[in-house]
Amino acid sequence: MNAASACPQCSMENTYPDGARYVCADCGHAWSESARSDILKKA
Numbered sequence: 138m139n140a141a142s143a144c145p146q147c148s149m150e151n152t153y154p155d156g157a158r159y160v161c162a163d164c165g166h167a168w169s170e171s172a173r174s175d176i177l178k179k180a
C-alpha cells in the first residue's frame with residue numbers, strides 16, 4: 138500500500154501527519170493534504 142503522502146518538495150515518502158498537515162522527515166517541508174491533491178493533478 139502507498140497510503141503515505143509523498144513530500145511535494147523532495148518526493149520522499151518518509152512523512153508523517155502533524156495535526157492538519159503532513160511533515161516530511163527528510164527535508165522538513167510541511168504541507169496540507171489539500172495542497173497535495175492539487176500537486177497530484179498537475180503531475
Ligand SMILES: [Zn+2]
Binds near residue numbers: 145146148162163165
Ligand atoms: Zn521532503
